[in-house]
Every structure is written in structure tokens, then in C-alpha cells.
Amino acid sequence: MLKQKILEDLKKVVKELGHKTIDIVLSIPKNPSFGDYTTNLVLQLAKVKSTKGKQIPTEIANEILQKFEKPDYLEKVEIAGRGFINFYIKNKELIKNTDGLGILQKSDNPQKVFIEYGHVNPLKEIHIGHLRTFILGESLSRIYDSLGHEVFRANYQGDIGLHIAKAIWGIRKLGLPSKQLNLEEKAKFLGQAYAEGNKSYEDPHIKKEIDQINTALYQKDPALKEIYTLAREWSLQYFEPIYELLGIKYDRCFFESEVFERGKEIILENMDSPREAGKIFEENAGAVIFPGEKYGLHTRVFITTAGNPTYEGKDMGLAELEYDTFNYDKSIHVVASEQEGYFQVIFKAMELIFPYLKGKKYHLSYGVVDLKEGKMSSRTGNVITVDDLYHVVSEKVREIMKQTKVHIDQEVVRMVALGAIKFSYLKFSPRPNMVFDLEESVSLEGDSGPYIQYTYARIQSVLRKTQKGVKNGFESIEVDTVERAILRSLLYFQETVEQAAATLHPNLLASYLVELARLYNLFYQGSRIIGSQKQDFRLKLSEEVGKVLEKGLYLLGIEAPERM
RNA sequence: GCCCCCGUGGCUCAACGGAUAGAGCAAGUGAAUUCUAAUCACUAGAUUGGGGGUUCGAAUCCCUCCGGGGGCGCCA
Numbered sequence: 311m312l313k314q315k316i317l318e319d320l321k322k323v324v325k326e327l328g329h330k331t332i333d334i335v336l337s338i339p340k341n342p343s344f345g346d347y348t349t350n351l352v353l354q355l356a357k358v359k360s361t362k363g364k365q366i367p368t369e370i371a372n373e374i375l376q377k378f379e380k381p382d383y384l385e386k387v388e389i390a391g392r393g394f395i396n397f398y399i400k401n402k403e404l405i406k407n408t409d410g411l412g413i414l415q416k417s418d419n420p421q422k423v424f425i426e427y428g429h430v431n432p433l434k435e436i437h438i439g440h441l442r443t444f445i446l447g448e449s450l451s452r453i454y455d456s457l458g459h460e461v462f463r464a465n466y467q468g469d470i471g472l473h474i475a476k477a478i479w480g481i482r483k484l485g486l487p488s489k490q491l492n493l494e495e496k497a498k499f500l501g502q503a504y505a506e507g508n509k510s511y512e513d514p515h516i517k518k519e520i521d522q523i524n525t526a527l528y529q530k531d532p533a534l535k536e537i538y539t540l541a542r543e544w545s546l547q548y549f550e551p552i553y554e555l556l557g558i559k560y561d562r563c564f565f566e567s568e569v570f571e572r573g574k575e576i577i578l579e580n581m582d583s584p585r586e587a588g589k590i591f592e593e594n595a596g597a598v599i600f601p602g603e604k605y606g607l608h609t610r611v612f613i614t615t616a617g618n619p620t621y622e623g624k625d626m627g628l629a630e631l632e633y634d635t636f637n638y639d640k641s642i643h644v645v646a647s648e649q650e651g652y653f654q655v656i657f658k659a660m661e662l663i664f665p666y667l668k669g670k671k672y673h674l675s676y677g678v679v680d681l682k683e684g685k686m687s688s689r690t691g692n693v694i695t696v697d698d699l700y701h702v703v704s705e706k707v708r709e710i711m712k713q714t715k716v717h718i719d720q721e722v723v724r725m726v727a728l729g730a731i732k733f734s735y736l737k738f739s740p741r742p743n744m745v746f747d748l749e750e751s752v753s754l755e756g757d758s759g760p761y762i763q764y765t766y767a768r769i770q771s772v773l774r775k776t777q778k779g780v781k782n783g784f785e786s787i788e789v790d791t792v793e794r795a796i797l798r799s800l801l802y803f804q805e806t807v808e809q810a811a812a813t814l815h816p817n818l819l820a821s822y823l824v825e826l827a828r829l830y831n832l833f834y835q836g837s838r839i840i841g842s843q844k845q846d847f848r849l850k851l852s853e854e855v856g857k858v859l860e861k862g863l864y865l866l867g868i869e870a871p872e873r874m
Numbered sequence: 875g876c877c878c879c880c881g882u883g884g885c886u887c888a889a890c891g892g893a894u895a896g897a898g899c900a901a902g903u904g905a906a907u908u909c910u911a912a913u914c915a916c917u918a919g920a921u922u923g924g925g926g927g928u929u930c931g932a933a934u935c936c937c938u939c940c941g942g943g944g945g946c947g948c949c950a
Binding site: 335337338339340341344348350353356357366367390391392393394431468471472473566594595596597598599600602606607608609610611612613614615616618620621624646647648649650651652654675677678680685707710711713714715716726737738739741742743744745746747750751753754755756757758760761763764765767768771772774775776809813817818821824825828831832834835836838839840841852873874 | 878890905911912943944946947
């Protein structure tokens with residue numbers, strides 16, 4: 311890679327000049343007139359004394375430049391601004407670089423990456439807020455995978471606990487419907503049952519009943535088996551079509567019901583006994599707690615007075631099971647930001663119990679999705695479900711397709727609608743909250759998934775019109791400003807994906823793709839491809855842009871239609 | 875009370891401590907003999923919530939104030 315070459319050549323010179331070794335960062339100047347890569351290295355070096363004492367930046371830069379034998383892949387190297395060194399790559403090299411685009415170079419340090427996302431609890435309808443974890447998690451999985459890491463996609467769902475107890479109480483009160491229900495009706499019925507139980511929980515008598523059901527569930531009371539199994543099955547079935555729609559295939563779903571016993575056991579094993587103090591967990595007012603204050607965090611209950619493990623408690627069992635399942639180097643939990651405090655505490659507890667987990671656990675915290683009208687609330691009916699969203703967007707796609715030359719194809723409508731939806735999530739940085747507007751948030755033009763898909767389809771259309779196929783070997787060709795901008799942009803694909811992986815920010819890739827598509831559309835608008843003197847080169851350029859767009863979209867979980 | 879996050883054009887959002895703060899939407903003006911107009915060009919719109927500080931350089935780091943959101947022992 312050209313970037314690596316520059317870096318190595320630079321390192322050598324810096325070392326020869328006797329400067330302190332620092333991390334040299336080559337970055338991409340926003341403005342192409344500042345080169346294809348730039349470094350602020352001398353500004354860093356000016357801060358520390360070298361063997362020659364303190365020097366001013368330009369002086370160091372000049373020394374470096376004198377020693378730096380301009381490699382043949384560079385057009386020029388310049389000192390600019392207060393002490394930047396800018397590198398300009400030869401067009402020839404940029405063209406050469408396009409060979410094999412669309413296939414990412416594998417990491418030289420491949421890791422096993424465990425990604426846990428989705429985790430919508432049973433009994434909840436899947437709304438546009440939940441979509442964030444699915445879409446982010448899947449994109450990250452694909453990004454890591456494409457860089458040569460081994461990815462394990464996991465889901466974790468709460469199929470035991472107070473919410474289930476509430477639902478069971480509600481089912482008993484409402485009575486099971488006599489007629490056959492379809493998936494959606496089943497989910498709806500369970501939702502009602504849960505709401506009933508939840509409401510009644512405020513009544514002290516009923517609270518007691520529900521708490522008893524809860525404890526009985528944890529004790530695997532056979533009397534509850536039938537109703538529990540039924541409720542569990544119904545609610546889990548509801549998720550299948552969603553995974554299908556979003557194109558997600560989990561390697562494994564984990565359940566609270568399979569980890570709670572071991573979780574409790576782990577906690578008890580790591581608890582103070584009357585003889586022995588200073589262990590990880592303590593008893594307090596009849597419950598077992600983790601004294602987070604000791605570590606600058608807060609205290610949380612891991613086992614309740616009733617002897618049931620809480621979510622925290624179960625997570626200890628889960629941590630062990632997950633690691634045993636897939637000996638990962640890195641584990642990423644894609645979970646809403648409200649859980650930040652929670653994760654700090656359980657990660658601390660985990661690393662105390664399982665020291666080998668230290669430094670391997672990450673919480674990718676994403677912001678909540680609010681509506682323009684305010685917070686979503688199923689109580690007030692102020693909720694947009696995934697189904698609602700998908701239907702509205704599909705309809706909009708159909709509307710536009712009616713006005714185009716391309717005939718309406720259901721598959722394409724699906725791809726574009728999903729592309730629009732997924733992109734509308736991925737273009738944002740994960741952490742900040744999102745404000746969602748059903749009519750406006752999912753865009754089909756401008757800065758959008760369909761914009762990139764359209765650009766791809768446009769390219770395919772051009773390529774289809776040429777029978778001769780695409781040729782190679784244009785190193786000596788003249789390129790204009792726009793063509794060069796495209797070549798320059800193609801150069802950055804690999805490192806953009808790497809950066810997206812390193813920072814857990816797929817939005818970096820999303821922005822990159824929009825920028826590349828924008829450049830291509832600009833080129834397309836201003837330059838004739840077929841029939842021009844540079845036809846072969848322009849076809850080649852188009853093809854490469856197409857490959858990168860297709861791959862980039864794939865990494866975002868988006869399909870690229872051949873026509874739209 | 876303690877802790878965390880956020881505040882960037884009218885709206886929704888970008889921006890490894892770097893060069894002139896970028897897009898999209900909305901507004902206005904244009905582009906069709908030509909490979910897909912879900913496109914493109916141009917115009918207008920910002921003291922990056924306020925005030926200090928660190929730095930050669932701050933939207934970004936530190937302090938403080940204001941505004942919004944979230945979290946803090948028996949829920950998940």
C-alpha cells in the first residue's frame with residue numbers, strides 16, 4: 311500500500327536524523343491541493359528536544375525533506391502551512407492502485423471478534439429504536455469479517471425474569487384465545503398480557519402473586535412449564551421475520567434461561583463468607599451486591615433477596631458461556647446508551663471474576679431514537695414499528711419508480727427500501743441520540759442509501775452497453791481533475807473500512823461512499839464515457855467505482871441492485 | 875445529591891487536536907439531440923450554547939455557567 315510505503319520511508323529518515331521516535335500519522339487532507347497524504351510530524355517533533363535541541367518546525371521539515379529521497383511513486387513532496395509535509399502521489403500509481411479494488415486486504419493481526427446485537431426482549435414490539443442495534447451490529451460484523459477477522463454473531467434475549475412473570479399472570483387473567491392465531495396476533499396477545507400484568511403489578515396483592523410466579527420460574531416449577539413454553543415460543547417466533555428482513559443470520563442466540571443458574575453459582579463462589587472477607591460480592595440487606603463504589607462506580611444488586619439472579623447476575627453466567635463458546639479476542643456489545651453505567655459495573659465485575667476478559671469487552675453505546683413529537687411510548691401509542699417504517703418507505707420507493715424508465719420490480723423495491731432505511735441509521739455517528747421523522751428521516755435522494763445504489767445501477771447500465779469488456783493498462787493516460795478526484799477517493803477505501811472497524815463507527819464508511827458516489831455523478835454528468843477518446847479508461851474507472859460501491863454497501867448490510 | 879452523554883446554518887447531521895467548519899433536506903436560479911434527472915451546477919444560509927484556559931493550532935482537550943437527555947441496590 312502506498313500509505314505504508316510513505317510511512318516507512320519517512321520513519322527511516324526521522325530515525326537517521328536522530329529524532330525521538332514518535333508515532334507518525336499520515337492523514338488525508340480534506341483539500342486535495344494539500345496532497346493525497348499529509349503529516350504533522352514536524353509539529354510534533356518541534357515540541358520535543360532532539361539531539362540538536364529545540365528546533366523550529368520548518369527547519370526540521372527542511373532537514374527531513376533533504377534526506378527524503380523522493381520515491382518514484384510520488385509526484386512531489388512539499389512543506390506547507392505551519393509545518394505540514396504534504397505528499398502528492400503520481401497519477402500512474404493511483405491508476406495502478408485500482409487493480410483488485412473491492413477486495414479488502416486482510417488484517418495482519420486477525421482476531422476473533424464476538425459481536426452481540428439485537429437483544430430485543432420478548433414481549434416487546436420491535437420499533438425503530440431497536441433497529442439501531444440490528445443495523446449497527448450487522449454492519450460491524452460485516453466490516454470485521456471483510457478485514458479477515460473471525461466474527462461470531464450473537465443475540466441474547468431475556469426469556470426469564472419479572473417481565474415474563476408479568477406476562478404469565480396476564481395470560482392467566484385474560485385466558486388463552488380459543489382460535490388459532492397468526493404470528494402477529496400471538497405477539498400482540500402476549501403484549502396485552504404483559505401490559506395487564508405490568509399494570510396490575512402496582513397492586514400489592516397482585517405484586518406478591520407475580521413475584522411468586524417469578525421465583526417459581528427461576529425454580530423451574532413444573533406447574534408453569536406449559537404456559538411458559540408456550541409464551542416463550544410465541545414471542546421468539548415473532549423475531550424470525552425481522553432477522554430475515556434485515557438479512558441477519560446469528561451464529562447463536564443466547565438466553566437468560568440458560569445462564570441464570572450458572573450466573574448465580576459464579577456469584578456465590580465469589581462472595582464473602584463469614585470467615586473470609588474481601589471477595590468480589592457482598593451480602594447487603596439480604597441481597598447480594600457488587601460494591602461498585604470501591605472502583606469508582608456504583609453498587610448494583612446481583613442476586614435479589616428472593617434469591618433470584620438479576621440481569622447483572624445472569625450476565626456473569628453469560629460471560630462465561632460466551633467465552634467458552636467462542637474464545638474471542640474482542641467482544642462488542644451493541645447496546646443503547648442508557649446502559650452505559652450498567653456495563654461499566656458488570657465489565658468490572660467480570661474482569662475480577664474472569665481476569666482473562668480484562669480489556670476484551672466493549673460496549674458500543676448508541677443513542678436512543680426519539681420521534682419529532684417526542685419520546686416513543688407504547689403506552690400513548692406513540693411508536694413507529696419496523697413494519698410501519700418498511701411499508702411507508704417501500705411505498706415511497708414505488709412512487710418514484712413509477713416515474714422512471716425502469717419497471718417496478720418487487721425485489722428492487724425491497725432492496726432500495728431497506729437500503730434507504732439502513733443507510734439512514736448508519737450515516738449517523740452511533741453515540742448521539744437520533745431524532746426520527748417518518749416522512750423525512752428515510753431519504754431516497756441526496757445523502758442516502760438509494761443515492762449510492764442509484765450510482766451503482768447507473769454504472770452497471772453503462773457497463774452493460776459495452777460488449778468489448780473492460781481493459782486494463784492506462785498508466786500513461788492524462789486524467790482530468792474529476793477523474794483524479796475519483797482515483798484519489800478510491801485510494802482511501804481500505805483505510806476507511808479499517809478506521810470504521812477500529813472506531814466502531816460505520817458512519818465513516820457511509821460518508822465515504824456518499825463522497826465517492828458524488829464524485830462519480832459529477833464525472834458522469836460532465837464526461838461522456840462511451841464513444842469518448844478515453845472510453846476504455848473511463849469504463850475501467852467506472853467499473854472500479856462500481857466495485858467499491860457494491861462492496862461498501864455490502865459492508866453496511868445493503869444490497870446493490872443492477873437497475874433501479 | 876453523585877456520575878455519564880449531548881448542544882454545530884431554518885431542519886437533520888458530519889468532521890484522527892490540523893490548513894478556508896463539511897453534507898443532505900428545506901429556499902432560490904439553471905441543466906434533456908447524448909451512456910438512468912433517485913442526477914448535476916450555481917446562490918443564499920454558522921462568532922460550532924456562553925465565558926475562561928491549555929496549545930504553533932480547539933467544534934474536538936481542561937475549568938465554569940446555561941440548556942436538553944440518561945443513569946444511580948432488589949426491573950430488564
